[in-house]
Amino acid sequence: MLDFWFTLSPFLLGLYYLAIFIVVINILLENRNPLKTHSYLLLLLLLPVLGLIIYLFFGQHIRKRRIFSKNQLINSAFGQKYIDEYLTPENATPIHKALVSEQFDKLIRFLSRDLSPLSENNKITLLRNGEEKFPALLEALKQAKNHIHIEYYIFTSDGIGLQISELLIAKAKEGVQVRVIVDGVGSLGLKSSYFEKMKGAGVEIFEFMPVLFPSFTSKINYRNHRKVVIIDGITSFTGGINVDDRYINNGKYPTYWRDTHIKLEGAAVKTLQFLFILNWQFVSGQPWRPTEKHFPKTEPSFGSSFVQVNASGPDWDLASIMDSFYLAINSARNSLRIATPYFIPNESIINGITTSAKSGVSVELMIPYASDSWIVQAASMSFMKQLLDAGVKVYLYKKGFLHSKTLTVDGKLAIVGTANMDYRSFDLNHEVNTYIYDPAIAIQLNQNFETDKADCEELHLSEWKKRSISKKLLESVCRLLAPLL
Structure with missing residues (x-):
């Protein structure tokens, strides 16, 4: 039996290398987001057989195109x-702009072109x-x-x-x-x-x-x-x-x-x-x-x-949830309040948040103290130093599990929806958000945010830097895999 496997193994190894070669070529030809491409290549390198299986089940766009072509x-x-x-x-x-703050004109026009008309x-x-x-x-x-x-x-x-x-x-x-x-x-x-x-x-x-x-x-x-x-x-x-x-x-x-x-x-x-x-x-x-x-x-x-309702998903031509988050974040002049259970932002979102904070906008982020997924939690934590360095105030909700998905801008715009601030909501899932241009609702959401801060622990940069090397390494590895989570 051992002789049989010794004889067969070179052929199996050859087939495996051929499969890896084909998969790598396929990944490169799809011209995905570079972060996602790097993540899949890293997965194939670190988990030789399992990584290939994960890609075949979850990484291919062929299934997406087949399933949703009729839906499109x-x-x-x-x-x-x-x-x-x-x-x-x-x-x-x-x-007309006179009815809603001109501050949000780009956001309104973007959503309107994606079958999300502004309604009164x-x-x-x-x-x-x-x-x-x-x-x-x-x-x-x-x-x-x-x-x-x-x-x-x-x-x-x-x-x-x-x-x-x-x-x-x-x-x-x-x-x-x-x-x-x-x-x-x-x-x-x-x-x-x-x-x-x-x-x-x-x-x-x-x-x-x-x-x-x-x-x-x-x-x-x-x-x-x-x-x-x-x-x-x-x-x-x-x-x-x-x-x-x-x-x-x-x-x-x-x-x-x-x-x-x-x-x-x-x-x-x-x-x-x-x-x-x-x-x-x-x-x-x-x-x-x-x-x-x-x-x-x-x-x-x-x-x-005044309200716009916007959706996105694998059947949508635009990544409208992600893009609308980006436009909302960059429209902030005074304050930005974000609550989300899963925080694994892409480069555009993290840059928008940190640039806002560096420009003098008061930016506060609330996420769970303990997530229901350790790998998601570790990936989220890898962004904390970048946020704290920029002046973002980060609060970890400790009373229970924070599942709210809200965002307010300057006490004028409120966003409430189903979308998390992560790759899965931006690219893979069917989501829907409501954009409310009403100061009364935005102020009410901000009041809720302030109430919830009493059940949070604020992160401080000096303390955050003291965590162990092993924890930092885990967070960094999970961040590399973040586009796949």
């Missing part, structure tokens, strides 16, 4: 109908944690008359999940059209019996990209990371909070969960509706001709907030 066609075709039929001329172009007549309600979100959501669902559209990354069948499911079933039996999208990885815990019960009651429900091998899917690419509820085309909910008892802080779980969500009512709901319809056509394979009931008219006096 849907986006292109329906997107134009959406602009032509459901947006008034004044909403299809940026609202919106009402925003900030919701802190699941304790505020779920009562408001349940009450709004009860009031549904025509349709309920839902898409979540994580939807569980625990206490709050069952409560929402029973309400959806009841509304479906009343004749309300109920459509639900759950992610095939994030909502992996849902059993087939759950889907059968929902469908049997008249609820239309689909999984977004179901998976065959659950044991290998914790970080699989191209997930639907959005959290969106749309009710009768006029009321919606979106932000960082999934459907899970963990978000309620009722004592069932030991970890306190700090998160931010919004209730959005008004004209901007049209964009969330549009995005839902695109994903519904993708998961169901069914064409859908929207009606006026899906895009109802909003009264001029509905609300006073």
Whole structure:
């Protein structure tokens, strides 16, 4: 037997080297971001066999192109109908600068060109944690008359999940059209019996990209990371909070969960509706001709907030979430407040943050004291010295797990969404952010930020430099792999 393997090994080794050569050539020809190219090459070098397997499963764009080519066609075709039929001329172009600070003109124009028109007549309600979100959501669902559209990354069948499911079933039996999208990885815990019960009651429900091998899917690419509820085309909910008892802080779980969500009512709901319809056509394979009931008219006096809703994902031509973060950060003149659970910025974002701080802008960043991923935590920590050197104040949230994804600029612009400040949200996942040009909301978010600082430990450069060489080395290695996380 040993003689057999000794005879065979040179051929296997030759095949392996050939495979590595082909993979390296493929990586180079794709002309990716240099950081991501370097990371994959480093992975192949440090983990000879495992690195090749990881690349074959997660690194190729071929699968992405195959999966989303049809989705791109849907986006292109329906997107134009959406602009032509459901947006008034004044909403299809940026609202006059006099109505919104000229400071954000570049951001507004950029988002408007990506099917994210600036809309007025919106009402925003900030919701802190699941304790505020779920009562408001349940009450709004009860009031549904025509349709309920839902898409979540994580939807569980625990206490709050069952409560929402029973309400959806009841509304479906009343004749309300109920459509639900759950992610095939994030909502992996849902059993087939759950889907059968929902469908049997008249609820239309689909999984977004179901998976065959659950044991290998914790970080699989191209997930639907959005959290969106749309009710009768006029009321919606979106932000960082999934459907899970963990978000309620009722004592069932030991970890306190700090998160931010919004209730959005008004004209901007049209964009969330549009995005839902695109994903519904993708998961169901069914064409859908929207009606006026899906895009109802909003009264001029509905609300006073100016809002843009923007999405990005592997089916989007632009990296609009990342680019809009960059534009927002660089529009800051006085203050910038960022809260995010996963901080692995690319070069543009880290440069924008540090340049703002060096130019005299008061920049504060809040991230978790302890992440749910040690490798992500280590990669995040590798950026701290660069931030502290630039004058950024960094706060580590210690009360529990910080899951909020918010950004405010000068107390005038507030961003609340599903996107983390990392490569996965910028490039791989389907995300959605809400851009609110309303000082009242931005000030309220800043007040929440100040409240949360009481539960944080501030990092100081003098202390940070004292950590061990082994910890610094781990952080540096993880940072090299950051584009793959």
